Amino acid sequence: MALVLFVGVNHHWQTTIFACALLGRETEEDYKWCMEKFLACMNNVKPGGILTDQCPSIEKGIKYVLGADTVHRYCAWHILHKLPGKFGGQDDKVALTYLVKATVYGARSQSEFEQSWRTLMVEIGYDDAPWFKSIFRQRRKWVPVYLNDRFWAGMNTTQRVESMNSFFDNYLRSKSTLSEFVVNFESGLSRIWQREHYLDHKDKSTKPVLISDLELEKQFCRVYTNEIFYRFQHEIRQALNLTCVFRVQPNDNTKVYEVQDISGNSFAVQYKVDLKEVFCICKKFEASGILCSHSIMVLKHEKQLVVNDKYILDRWRKDRFRFDLIPAGCPDGSTVEINR
Numbered sequence: 001m002a003l004v005l006f007v008g009v010n011h012h013w014q015t016t017i018f019a020c021a022l023l024g025r026e027t028e029e030d031y032k033w034c035m036e037k038f039l040a041c042m043n044n045v046k047p048g049g050i051l052t053d054q055c056p057s058i059e060k061g062i063k064y065v066l067g068a069d070t071v072h073r074y075c076a077w078h079i080l081h082k083l084p085g086k087f088g089g090q091d092d093k094v095a096l097t098y099l100v101k102a103t104v105y106g107a108r109s110q111s112e113f114e115q116s117w118r119t120l121m122v123e124i125g126y127d128d129a130p131w132f133k134s135i136f137r138q139r140r141k142w143v144p145v146y147l148n149d150r151f152w153a154g155m156n157t158t159q160r161v162e163s164m165n166s167f168f169d170n171y172l173r174s175k176s177t178l179s180e181f182v183v184n185f186e187s188g189l190s191r192i193w194q195r196e197h198y199l200d201h202k203d204k205s206t207k208p209v210l211i212s213d214l215e216l217e218k219q220f221c222r223v224y225t226n227e228i229f230y231r232f233q234h235e236i237r238q239a240l241n242l243t244c245v246f247r248v249q250p251n252d253n254t255k256v257y258e259v260q261d262i263s264g265n266s267f268a269v270q271y272k273v274d275l276k277e278v279f280c281i282c283k284k285f286e287a288s289g290i291l292c293s294h295s296i297m298v299l300k301h302e303k304q305l306v307v308n309d310k311y312i313l314d315r316w317r318k319d320r321f322r323f324d325l326i327p328a329g330c331p332d333g334s335t336v337e338i339n340r
């Protein structure tokens with residue numbers, strides 16, 4: 001039987017489990033059933049996005065049940081992992097793989113990606129290769145620059161599912177009976193909940209050390225869980241290595257800055273004067289909910305001491321109301337998140 005795991009990210013940036021299913025077969029019909037049951041578990045609230053590998057049965061199940069309300073994304077790692085095989089007996093397949101990955105992850109706009117991809121394919125002589133043409137046709141489903149204007153909690157690969165699969169390998173055996181599966185699966189779940197519970201308590205008793213005098217840093221430290229705050233703090237540290245140049249003012253309300261890193265890469269950041277909002281071309285905030293170093297640099301330049309509520313996501317806050325409960329079979333309790 002196949003174990004299907006629905007995983008996501010909790011407020012400590014940990015992998016968490018929303019649901020699981022056991023499938024006797026992996027046909028389109030089975031995945032339709034699986035998605036219908038998942039949706040019912042979620043009170044019929046469809047996810048904004050779902051990330052899977054390129055399995056046609058899963059894709060049809062998702063399309064049938066979730067439709068256009070959910071963006072379905074392919075795992076970029078699974079696609080790029082096939083590259084060495086696609087370059088066959090080429091001596092320089094390591095270098096070629098590196099060039100393709102750099103094109104996929106280095107593009108800052110869709111037009112830049114399309115131009116770089118076409119140029120690269122001609123240069124390396126793969127512009128007519130069917131597999132490369134096929135993944136380029138499907139680019140809107142897996143290349144980050146087409147998907148990062150939507151929230152993915154930092155996920156662009158199915159790595160979290162893989163790590164959950166190996167985590168459950170410690171609890172499950174292929175020859176286990178169904179009743180053993182239920183007991184052992186709950187033991188695994190209990191471990192995950194305990195881990196989350198532990199960090200909830202740890203956040204209440206420890207406070208991160210600040211690295212700057214920025215009011216912005218204090219603001220995020222006050223509201224975010226430590227793990228999320230450290231990710232934001234990393235961006236502040238990165239901002240120390242950036243330079244920022246005011247480039248143009250398209251109108252009275254919008255300023256455009258060019259922010260450069262030490263490697264010479266530049267990022268255009270728009271600043272809306274009336275709303276005090278920043279929009280960086282890297283889309284880190286939109287995709288992961290963490291303000292990027294380029295935006296922080298512009299906010300510093302604009303002498304904006306604190307950010308408005310838009311940049312404080314409820315899902316990363318430590319003060320969001322949560323209550324403890326003890327689910328059946330879980331000896332040590334869990335944390336369930338509800339809206340206030």
Ligand SMILES: [Zn+2]
Nearest residue numbers: 280282292294
């Ligand atoms: Zn940025």
